[in-house]
Amino acid sequence: MCHKKNFYPAVFSCIIVILYSVHLINAMPDASYYDKSDGPLSYNFYDKTCPNLGMIVRWGVWTALKNDTRMAASLLRLHFHDCFVDACEGSVLLDDTKDFKGEKNALPNRNSARGYDVIDSIKTEVEKSCPSIVSCVDILALAAREAVVMSGGPFWPVSLGRLDGLTASEKSANEQLPSPFEPLDNITAKFVAKGLDVKDMVVLSGAHTIGFAQCFTFKRRLFNFKGSGKPDPSLDTSFLSNLQTTCPNVDKSNTKLAALDSQTINKFDNTYYKNIINNTGLLESDQALIGDPKTASMVKDYSSDSFLFAKDFAASMVKLGKIGVITGQSAGQVRKKCNYVN
Numbered sequence: 001m002c003h004k005k006n007f008y009p010a011v012f013s014c015i016i017v018i019l020y021s022v023h024l025i026n027a028m029p030d031a032s033y034y035d036k037s038d039g040p041l042s043y044n045f046y047d048k049t050c051p052n053l054g055m056i057v058r059w060g061v062w063t064a065l066k067n068d069t070r071m072a073a074s075l076l077r078l079h080f081h082d083c084f085v086d087a088c089e090g091s092v093l094l095d096d097t098k099d100f101k102g103e104k105n106a107l108p109n110r111n112s113a114r115g116y117d118v119i120d121s122i123k124t125e126v127e128k129s130c131p132s133i134v135s136c137v138d139i140l141a142l143a144a145r146e147a148v149v150m151s152g153g154p155f156w157p158v159s160l161g162r163l164d165g166l167t168a169s170e171k172s173a174n175e176q177l178p179s180p181f182e183p184l185d186n187i188t189a190k191f192v193a194k195g196l197d198v199k200d201m202v203v204l205s206g207a208h209t210i211g212f213a214q215c216f217t218f219k220r221r222l223f224n225f226k227g228s229g230k231p232d233p234s235l236d237t238s239f240l241s242n243l244q245t246t247c248p249n250v251d252k253s254n255t256k257l258a259a260l261d262s263q264t265i266n267k268f269d270n271t272y273y274k275n276i277i278n279n280t281g282l283l284e285s286d287q288a289l290i291g292d293p294k295t296a297s298m299v300k301d302y303s304s305d306s307f308l309f310a311k312d313f314a315a316s317m318v319k320l321g322k323i324g325v326i327t328g329q330s331a332g333q334v335r336k337k338c339n340y341v342n
Helices: 007-023 033-034 055-067 070-082 115-130 135-151 170-175 184-193 198-209 237-246 271-277 283-288 293-304 306-320
Strands: 212-214 257-258
Touching: 033 184, 055 115, 055 135, 070 115, 070 198, 070 212, 070 306, 115 135, 115 237, 170 257, 170 271, 198 283, 198 293, 198 306, 212 237, 212 306, 271 283, 271 293, 283 293
Parallel strands: none
Antiparallel strands: 212 257
């Protein structure tokens, strides 16, 4: 029962019971799992130094999603864009300085990446509870997991102890992040360069089950596919007509939004793969997954087995969160504010 006394933790506890009873409880690993280390990281890294960390992050994410359901996809994307550029070290959160041009204004992020304010807000609360203990990159990794769980997706254990990096690179972001305009082989090569594989690429693409894309990212499919002057012939005709209404062939529609998964917009599920089979994948890079025999078989498997997708997505997120982590004090730090180095 929620009492007025100690309102913040009491209300939060009631909310968590409701939110997690369906999606999280059955997915939780055995408690002994968290006694394990994970290379240089640990699942119980902050248990003694910041015991309320999990609660603070969940509350921050829940509040953000309550105000804007799109934020779930934004936080997940922010974590991906952080880890995929050089390493999981919070570089995507840094503002430009006189010493470097950061990633916020790189082409894949400019006027697109969101959620910085949510991470900053959570960091402020964490600092009140345990100052100079928890890195911004660990907060982002936890926030991404909570966003997925609160959207109906799988839980995965997040090992902790990463340090924040000391710099960022617009050039690296432009070069390393996959683009929806790239051929599938190029995108796969970028995943392999990060220590991931084709399976990780297919299953992490399933993150497009939530979120939106700006019209410019897929408009050429609607009107002038590969310079043909015609729409992409693989697009379902009804889906094409709807998209042409949403994104007319004029420049001012470039920043309008369309759901990546128009069937279950805010629910993290396997409908993304069903859409691809039905020729209603939004991005060119999404629909390309059905055109290659290696990836098409996985698309079909995930479209018919939601539990397989959830299990494999969780496993790939664990791998993503380990890319190039910094644990040595000489190479990283715990930032006091996430948008600049101490």
